[in-house]
Amino acid sequence: xxxxxxxxxxxxxxxxxxxxxxxxxxxxxxxxxxxxxxxxxxxxxxxxxxxxxxxxxxxxxxxxxxxxxxxxxxxxxxxxxxxxxxxxxxxxxxxxxxxxxxxxxxxxxxxxxxxxxxxxxxxxxxxxxxxxxxxxxxxxxxxxxxxxxxxxxxxxxxxxxxxxxxxxxxxxxxxxxxxxxxxxxxxxxxxxxxxxxxxxxxxxxxxxxxxxxxxxxxxxxxxxxxxxxxxxxxxxxxxxxxxxxxxxxxxxxxxxxxxxxxxxxxxxxxxxxxxxxx
Amino acid sequence: xxxxxxxxxxxxxxxxxxxxxxxxxxxxxxxxxxxxxxxxxxxxxxxxxxxxxxxxxxxxxxxxxxxxxxxxxxxxxxxxxxxxxxxxxxxxxxxxxxxxxxxxxxxxxxxxxxxxxxxxxxxxxxxxxxxxxxxxxxxxxxxxxxxxxxxxxxxxxxxxxxxxxxxxxxxxxxxxxxxxxxxxxxxxxxxxxxxxxxxxxxxxxxxxxxxxxxxxxxxxxxxxxxxxxxxxxxxxxxxxxxxxxxxxxxxxxxxxxxxxxxxxxxxxxxxxxxxxxxxxxxxxxxxxxxxxxxxxxxxxxxxxxxxxxx
Numbered sequence: 001x002x003x004x005x006x007x008x009x010x011x012x013x014x015x016x017x018x019x020x021x022x023x024x025x026x027x028x029x030x031x032x033x034x035x036x037x038x039x040x041x042x043x044x045x046x047x048x049x050x051x052x053x054x055x056x057x058x059x060x061x062x063x064x065x066x067x068x069x070x071x072x073x074x075x076x077x078x079x080x081x082x083x084x085x086x087x088x089x090x091x092x093x094x095x096x097x098x099x100x101x102x103x104x105x106x107x108x109x110x111x112x113x114x115x116x117x118x119x120x121x122x123x124x125x126x127x128x129x130x131x132x133x134x135x136x137x138x139x140x141x142x143x144x145x146x147x148x149x150x151x152x153x154x155x156x157x158x159x160x161x162x163x164x165x166x167x168x169x170x171x172x173x174x175x176x177x178x179x180x181x182x183x184x185x186x187x188x189x190x191x192x193x194x195x196x197x198x199x200x201x202x203x204x205x206x207x208x209x210x211x212x213x214x215x216x217x218x219x220x221x222x223x224x225x226x227x228x229x230x231x232x233x234x235x236x237x238x239x240x241x242x243x244x245x246x247x248x249x250x251x252x253x254x255x256x257x258x259x260x261x262x263x264x265x266x267x268x269x270x271x272x273x274x275x276x277x278x
Numbered sequence: 279x280x281x282x283x284x285x286x287x288x289x290x291x292x293x294x295x296x297x298x299x300x301x302x303x304x305x306x307x308x309x310x311x312x313x314x315x316x317x318x319x320x321x322x323x324x325x326x327x328x329x330x331x332x333x334x335x336x337x338x339x340x341x342x343x344x345x346x347x348x349x350x351x352x353x354x355x356x357x358x359x360x361x362x363x364x365x366x367x368x369x370x371x372x373x374x375x376x377x378x379x380x381x382x383x384x385x386x387x388x389x390x391x392x393x394x395x396x397x398x399x400x401x402x403x404x405x406x407x408x409x410x411x412x413x414x415x416x417x418x419x420x421x422x423x424x425x426x427x428x429x430x431x432x433x434x435x436x437x438x439x440x441x442x443x444x445x446x447x448x449x450x451x452x453x454x455x456x457x458x459x460x461x462x463x464x465x466x467x468x469x470x471x472x473x474x475x476x477x478x479x480x481x482x483x484x485x486x487x488x489x490x491x492x493x494x495x496x497x498x499x500x501x502x503x504x505x506x507x508x509x510x511x512x513x514x515x516x517x518x519x520x521x522x523x524x525x526x527x528x529x530x531x532x533x534x535x536x537x538x539x540x541x542x543x544x545x546x547x548x549x550x551x552x553x554x555x556x557x558x559x560x561x562x563x564x565x566x567x568x569x570x571x572x573x574x575x576x577x578x579x580x581x582x583x584x585x586x587x588x
Contacts, residue, residue: 104305151318272477
């Protein structure tokens with residue numbers, strides 16, 4: 001009977017945790033429901049969880065075709081996140097390859113220095129970064145955003161940990177076949193790293209998509225904004241219309257939510273990777 | 279080895295072949311592969327830290343151009359420790375740390391243990407608690423700002439329904455603004471803490487629990503005598519990460535309150551932003567940046583020492 005008793009207690013815990021998880025997600029439920037409502041119904045109490053009258057088309061149009069160039073901002077976010085993800089992966093994979101599979105003097109010194117830099121918070125170097133970007137003539141461009149996020153010691157470190165586990169025999173074999181360092185890198189190392197690269201790519205994409213600080217500092221033109229900074233435009237233009245605000249939030253969150261639900265294993269493992277090894 | 283090779287490649291000029299030995303070639307390729315990362319690090323860390331150290335000893339308003347940089351000695355630093363908004367920011371950072379580190383860690387630990395082996399559909403729970411973490415904190419903050427609306431918001435309407443005639447004004451009241459922000463960011467970050475704990479839990483052998491059960495240990499004893507002690511390294515990691523993270527808080531404050539009302543929710547990073555990018559006092563902002571760097575470095579050094587002593 002202990003088996004049955006155990007399962008019953010497990011069922012009870014599941015039900016309680018289920019209730020808690022619903023409570024935890026109330027802000028999201030409220031957001032979705034409000035995005036479908038008329039402005040005047042959003043703050044009505046008791047809350048109409050399923051709206052009686054629906055105004056979703058109007059709200060949708062106000063967000064996507066209204067004063068705020070949201071479609072444009074959306075495209076900016078996709079563009080910047082894709083480029084940042086690709087370049088970060090390239091830079092970090094190359095560095096990790098050098099740190100693990102190429103032997104030369106000074107290698108370990110550079111690695112130690114990189115690890116030491118990890119403690120410098122981005123926020124402490126905002127002023128000189130800003131000056132640097134202005135002097136390079138990159139202020140108010142997407143290149144500035146990309147340049148600021150394309151170097152990641154953290155990812156270099158994760159990829160290095162993974163590559164340490166790749167046997168040197170692969171590289172010896174490639175050498176015997178006459179492959180140079182570049183060929184070995186592109187056709188042996190990168191394919192072998194595919195699982196960890198996929199994980200790292202998703203996480204970088206999420207971080208870039210949600211980045212608020214860099215666009216705030218390095219952009220000025222509204223047409224160049226990415227989504228999180230774009231949210232401030234809605235805040236300023238629709239202070240009182242919560243239905244439109246909630247539609248904007250929903251639109252900002254949904255694409256990542258879909259990506260996350262499809263790739264949940266990779267995302268969760270990727271986050272855990274940093275935690276366990278860090 | 280060189281001598282053993284027959285001179286098949288004599289067409290190549292002697293000198294070049296001698297210089298580009300495989301070892302040298304490997305070193306060259308090694309540096310080439312590292313080059314982008316090194317350039318980035320030199321510009322964004324080494325140069326940046328040096329330049330901000332220099333600026334922190336100057337008085338410079340960005341609008342006056344490069345020629346407006348004037349040496350000011352320790353003036354910025356002296357001013358900093360007399361500046362009430364800096365002291366307020368430091369105090370707020372400390373309060374924010376107390377609110378957002380220990381409590382969420384404790385809640386996440388309990389939830390992680392429950393999710394780990396006490397429920398069905400484990401994956402569902404992992405996903406649910408993680409959703410706020412992957413969502414844009416700004417979009418999430420926009421939702422909470424409506425929920426927390428002082429007179430019309432659902433939170434306060436609910437509280438008034440319960441008979442609380444004077445519910446807190448949340449984000450717009452200096453007394454509760456910081457707490458409100460702490461609630462929102464703890465809620466948003468809980469999923470991360472749970473995931474890290476779950477990863478730690480998978481490393482604990484189930485045999486330990488089975489042995490304890492044979493000895494008649496209750497669930498509570500198992501939790502405090504096995505789970506908590508064995509998760510110490512994970513807890514330690516979370517503590518450091520979240521401690522440092524709490525001193526770097528900026529996005530949510532910038533979007534929701536801009537440090538207000540009446541500086542009640544201002545923090546160090548927001549002060550850097552305000553002085554540097556609103557008032558253009560680059561010298562003073564650099565001095566505050568160094569204060570932030572010193573705090574983070576001190577936390578890191580202290581934790582390293584603690585780790586060594588363990």
